[in-house]
Amino acid sequence: MWADLDPVGRVGSAGYRRFAWTREDLTLREWFAQEATRRGLDLVEDRVGNQWAWWWDGPGSVDDAVAAGRRGVVIGSHLDSVPDGGAFDGPLGVVSSFAALDELRAGGIVPTVPVAVANFVDEEGARFGIACAGSRVLTGQLTADRALALTDADGTTYADALRAAGRDPDSFGPDAEALARVGCYVELHVEQGRALVDLGEPVAVASDIWPHGRWRFDFPGEANHAGTTRLQDRRDAMLGYAELVLAARAGATRRGCVATVGKVHVTPGGVNAIPSHVTGWLDARGADETQVRALVEDLTTQMGEHSAAATEESWTPTTRFDGDLSHRLRLVLQARGGSDAQLSVPVLGTGAGHDAGILATAGYPTAMLFVRNPTGISHSPAEHAEVDDCHEGVHALAACVADLTTQPGSTTQPEKDPA
Numbered sequence: 001m002w003a004d005l006d007p008v009g010r011v012g013s014a015g016y017r018r019f020a021w022t023r024e025d026l027t028l029r030e031w032f033a034q035e036a037t038r039r040g041l042d043l044v045e046d047r048v049g050n051q052w053a054w055w056w057d058g059p060g061s062v063d064d065a066v067a068a069g070r071r072g073v074v075i076g077s078h079l080d081s082v083p084d085g086g087a088f089d090g091p092l093g094v095v096s097s098f099a100a101l102d103e104l105r106a107g108g109i110v111p112t113v114p115v116a117v118a119n120f121v122d123e124e125g126a127r128f129g130i131a132c133a134g135s136r137v138l139t140g141q142l143t144a145d146r147a148l149a150l151t152d153a154d155g156t157t158y159a160d161a162l163r164a165a166g167r168d169p170d171s172f173g174p175d176a177e178a179l180a181r182v183g184c185y186v187e188l189h190v191e192q193g194r195a196l197v198d199l200g201e202p203v204a205v206a207s208d209i210w211p212h213g214r215w216r217f218d219f220p221g222e223a224n225h226a227g228t229t230r231l232q233d234r235r236d237a238m239l240g241y242a243e244l245v246l247a248a249r250a251g252a253t254r255r256g257c258v259a260t261v262g263k264v265h266v267t268p269g270g271v272n273a274i275p276s277h278v279t280g281w282l283d284a285r286g287a288d289e290t291q292v293r294a295l296v297e298d299l300t301t302q303m304g305e306h307s308a309a310a311t312e313e314s315w316t317p318t319t320r321f322d323g324d325l326s327h328r329l330r331l332v333l334q335a336r337g338g339s340d341a342q343l344s345v346p347v348l349g350t351g352a353g354h355d356a357g358i359l360a361t362a363g364y365p366t367a368m369l370f371v372r373n374p375t376g377i378s379h380s381p382a383e384h385a386e387v388d389d390c391h392e393g394v395h396a397l398a399a400c401v402a403d404l405t406t407q408p409g410s411t412t413q414p415e416k417d418p419a
Contacts, residue, residue, distance in 0.1 A: 071183030086383025194376030240306030257286030
């Protein structure tokens with residue numbers, strides 16, 4: 001499976017470009033459908049386009065099982081990427097989920113509730129600017145109207161992208177029927193840091209996702225000739241943007257956060273033209289929600305001196321994963337290692353957003369597993385996981401699914417009724 005995915009969206013040595021509703025994304029969706037069909041799974045799509053491959057060998061259909069109170073255990077992740085991203089962020093979770101199902105079936109496991117592998121669309125937000133758009137719209141945390149009006153760098157709206165992919169934007173929106181099948185969700189993901197390297201462990205259980213958000217800063221200026229305009233006569237929009245970059249780093253250091261200005265758009269964009277308008281996008285995160293908010297307030301005030309307008313494009317507060325579910329998974333993983341493993345399953349927080357966090361916010365019992373990344377680097381071609389650690393992740397995921405689907409009280413009901 002990994003070899004099949006390897007060439008899709010690869011940009012030489014620069015990594016991958018797998019953006020939502022592009023040709024590459026459609027190829028990945030076809031691959032997912034083929035893997036589901038090859039295993040005889042029931043492939044369905046919700047109203048957003050998220051793919052669900054259901055395994056249920058019990059009486060009746062998946063919906064019959066749900067009606068009888070047997071909501072499903074869902075595993076999976078996403079297949080899209082950031083610009084020039086690595087191979088593991090997202091796809092590792094999807095491939096590992098199919099492999100975990102194979103392991104369970106080979107071991108003769110017969111689940112008492114349905115099991116699904118999910119592929120959430122547009123998790124990275126690389127094309128239209130809002131991360132986890134697929135799960136946000138699905139759960140109603142992002143309205144369909146707002147999502148459909150989003151535009152990419154070429155001015156293509158989300159609605160137009162759906163039409164180009166042969167889909168109907170009028171049917172796009174939240175899907176209570178799809179959510180009604182979900183009893184809990186466990187997402188496996190490559191670690192996006194070095195904690196497991198330092199701890200010498202291959203797999204961890206997640207505790208929470210740090211609060212994080214994205215803001216757009218618009219700096220006004222006046223276009224003019226770069227060679228004939230005196231410095232004192234210039235209204236250079238780039239100067240404010242440059243100060244934003246430096247102030248974000250200094251402010252994040254002062255407040256114990258992380259902040260990145262990773263995207264910029266300059267008008268008119270000529271080498272010999274003074275910028276008349278510059279837009280910069282800030283990403284800010286941290287363990288302390290108050291400090292993240294204070295950092296952005298500081299920057300908004302400071303950039304006001306350049307007449308800049310700050311617009312919040314997304315914000316997600318601290319997201320804590322289901323404590324009972326996470327504890328249960330940790331016990332399962334400890335049991336796999338025997339008595340010597342009682343302290344060898346780390347519990348880690350993360351500064352990265354995930355679809356698991358969106359489902360957790362929506363009230364669904366959710367947990368995550370992290371697989372060691374020896375480079376500690378993510379959103380880069382240097383992102384990596386060793387084969388043995390990937391296999392350990394598959395075994396861990398399979399053990400968790402086996403426990404959740406064969407033991408009494410195997411799944412917790414959502415805090416909110418999706419209806």
